[in-house]
Structure formats: structure tokens, C-alpha cells
Amino acid sequence: MAAEATPQEVAQLRLEEAVRRGRSPLADAFRQLLKNRVAVISGIFLILLILVAIFTDTTVIAFFTGGEVRPLLAPYHFAEVNFRYHDTGLFTRTVDGKFYLLGVDYLGRDILSRTLYGTRVSLSVAFVAAFVSLVVGITYGLISGYSSTRVDNLMMRFVDFLYGFPLIIFIILMQVYFKALSRRGGGGGIANLFINIDKAMGGMFFLFIALGLVNWLGMARIARGQTLSYKEKEFVEAARAVGATNRRIIFRHLLPNILGPCIVAETLAIPGYIFLEAFLSFIGLGVNPPTPSWGLMISETYQALRTYPHEVFVPALALTLTTLAFNFLGDGLRDAFDPRLRGE
Numbered sequence: 001m002a003a004e005a006t007p008q009e010v011a012q013l014r015l016e017e018a019v020r021r022g023r024s025p026l027a028d029a030f031r032q033l034l035k036n037r038v039a040v041i042s043g044i045f046l047i048l049l050i051l052v053a054i055f056t057d058t059t060v061i062a063f064f065t066g067g068e069v070r071p072l073l074a075p076y077h078f079a080e081v082n083f084r085y086h087d088t089g090l091f092t093r094t095v096d097g098k099f100y101l102l103g104v105d106y107l108g109r110d111i112l113s114r115t116l117y118g119t120r121v122s123l124s125v126a127f128v129a130a131f132v133s134l135v136v137g138i139t140y141g142l143i144s145g146y147s148s149t150r151v152d153n154l155m156m157r158f159v160d161f162l163y164g165f166p167l168i169i170f171i172i173l174m175q176v177y178f179k180a181l182s183r184r185g186g187g188g189g190i191a192n193l194f195i196n197i198d199k200a201m202g203g204m205f206f207l208f209i210a211l212g213l214v215n216w217l218g219m220a221r222i223a224r225g226q227t228l229s230y231k232e233k234e235f236v237e238a239a240r241a242v243g244a245t246n247r248r249i250i251f252r253h254l255l256p257n258i259l260g261p262c263i264v265a266e267t268l269a270i271p272g273y274i275f276l277e278a279f280l281s282f283i284g285l286g287v288n289p290p291t292p293s294w295g296l297m298i299s300e301t302y303q304a305l306r307t308y309p310h311e312v313f314v315p316a317l318a319l320t321l322t323t324l325a326f327n328f329l330g331d332g333l334r335d336a337f338d339p340r341l342r343g344e
Contacts, residue, residue: 133269207287
């Protein structure tokens with residue numbers, strides 16, 4: 001027989017159990033996430049990338065002070081050219097005293113500065129596309145899953161209809177249309193307003209629209225499935241019994257329970273958004289030059305892969321590390337939010 005626990009051990013176990021019960025599910029998930037070293041390192045790396053994207057230049061400072069936008073972290077501005085030098089190697093120092101840590105491209109633009117500025121484009125596309133997908137998908141899925149069977153079938157058949165289109169071709173056609181509209185100049189009104197916004201953002205506004213219009217379909221299915229599994233639970237039936245309105249049930253009972261899995265799924269989808277933006281920029285349908293994007297930088301320099309491989313490897317390495325970090329963080333969040341994967 002196993003030895004009986006001492007009173008001190010029993011008291012310690014009861015204390016640990018009381019502390020565990022006193023924590024919220026979110027606190028438990030965060031505590032579990034901290035045990036995953038790879039996910040923590042990935043999260044720290046992404047936080048550093050966000051800081052780099054914000055403070056690459058003085059845009060934030062100039063917004064509040066009305067001052068001039070100039071490089072802050074980047075050695076040079078992304079569009080600054082030096083026609084006396086092009087396609088240089090690493091650690092290049094020119095006769096006029098300028099130093100290029102990672103060399104310059106075929107137009108004499110600093111590769112390090114353009115890579116840092118490209119961080120802003122990739123992260124902006126990733127977070128905006130994820131936010132639009134999350135909001136639209138959860139809203140659509142909640143309404144579909146909580147509505148009657150007829151309404152649910154009608155809404156999901158619309159999603160199935162959209163899934164029948166080749167989405168990548170649809171996005172390419174949308175970008176072709178937006179690019180043509182931007183070059184033509186638009187007539188006026190709201191179209192001209194959108195064109196001016198897109199030009200001010202370096203071509204990212206139409207990219208946000210193209211990605212946001214099609215990437216909510218998978219999130220809508222996930223939100224609908226979660227809603228269907230929770231709306232027949234006892235706590236929802238109890239809320240109905242005490243006279244809670246549908247709005248209160250959706251926002252106070254269903255939404256908090258389905259939000260965790262949806263956020264995890266969206267985190268795992270972010271690398272796809274980054275790669276899609278890089279692909280569109282690579283084929284010339286992404287941001288407008290000279291706005292730097294990692295995909296655009298690879299497209300502009302891949303022909304010099306044999307002679308100057310670092311011009312391709314630097315943005316490619318940044319793209320790879322960023323997508324891996326999001327994947328590892330998403331895996332860690334999935335393990336932390338799912339009690340079955342942590343043995344509870």
C-alpha cells in the first residue's frame with residue numbers, strides 16, 4: 001500500500017488546488033504558454049519586429065509633432081539612391097564616407113534599410129488581414145450558427161459558393177483592377193478618395209481590401225462550428241430560461257467561449273497572409289515601388305542570385321523567420337488553449 005500523505009502534504013495539495021481554481025482560464029493558458037520556450041522566443045521576436053516596424057523612421061513622432069519624417073532605426077531612407085554605386089557586397093564603405101552594412105541593390109539603395117522598411121509592409125498586411133478575417137468571420141459564423149436551420153443552410157451555402165472560386169486568381173484579378181484604376185486616376189467621389197489613400201499608403205490599401213474580402217471564409221466556418229457546439233450547452237439553456245435576450249447570449253456567453261479557438265486559428269493563418277503579400281509583390285501586384293516589400297525585393301534582385309546572393313537572402317531570411325515565428329507562436333497558443341493537449 002502507498003504511504004498515506006502527511007497533514008502538511010495534504011494542506012499543500014489543498015492550497016495548490018485552491019490557487020489553481022482561483023485562476024481564470026485565460027491565466028491558465030498564459031501560464032501554459034510561458035512553459036513553451038519556442039513559443040516564448042517567437043513571441044519576443046515578433047514583438048521586436050513590431051517595434052522595428054513602428055520606429056524604423058520618425059513617422060510616429062512626426063505625426064504628433066508635425067515634423068519631418070526621416071530614418072530613425074534605418075541607416076537611410078528606403079528610396080534614397082546612390083547611382084555611383086550599385087550591386088555591392090557586404091560591409092561596403094564608399095569613398096564619400098557612407099557605410100552599407102548589407103550592401104546596396106542595383107539602384108544603389110541600402111538593402112538593410114529597405115529590409116527594415118519591408119517589415120512594416122509585411123506586418124501591416126498580416127495584422128490587418130487577420131483582423132478583418134477575424135471580425136467578419138466571427139460575426140458571420142455567430143449569426144449563421146445561432147440562427148435557424150434554414151438561415152444557417154442559406155448562409156453556409158453562400159460560403160460554399162465562394163469556396164468554389166479559385167481565391168488566388170480572384171485576388172490577382174482584383175489587384176489588376178485596382179492597379180488599373182489607380183493608374184487611370186479615377187473620376188471623382190469615393191473612387192478618387194480610395195485611390196489617393198492607396199497612393200499615400202504605397203499601394204497597401206487596395207492590398208488590404210483584396211485580402212480582407214476573401215480570407216474570412218475559413219474563419220466563418222470555424223466560428224459557426226464552435227457556435228453550434230456551445231449553443232446547446234447547459235449554461236446557454238440556463239441563460240434562455242432566465243429570459244436573456246439573443247444579443248446577451250451571443251455577446252456574453254457564446255462569443256467569449258469561441259474567441260480563443262478563433263484567435264489561435266487566425267494566428268496560424270497569418271503566415272499565409274504574409275506569403276500571399278510577398279507573392280503578389282513578387283509578380284508586381286503588391287505594393288507600389290519604391291515602397292519596399294520583402295517579396296518585391298526578392299523580385300528585383302533574384303536575377304543577381306549567383307553574383308550577389310545576399311541581395312536575395314536578406315529579405316528571404318526575414319520572410320522565413322517571420323513566418324516561422326508566427327507558426328511557432330500559433331502552435332504554442334493552440335497547445336495552451338486546448339486542455340486536452342496539456343493533460344487536463
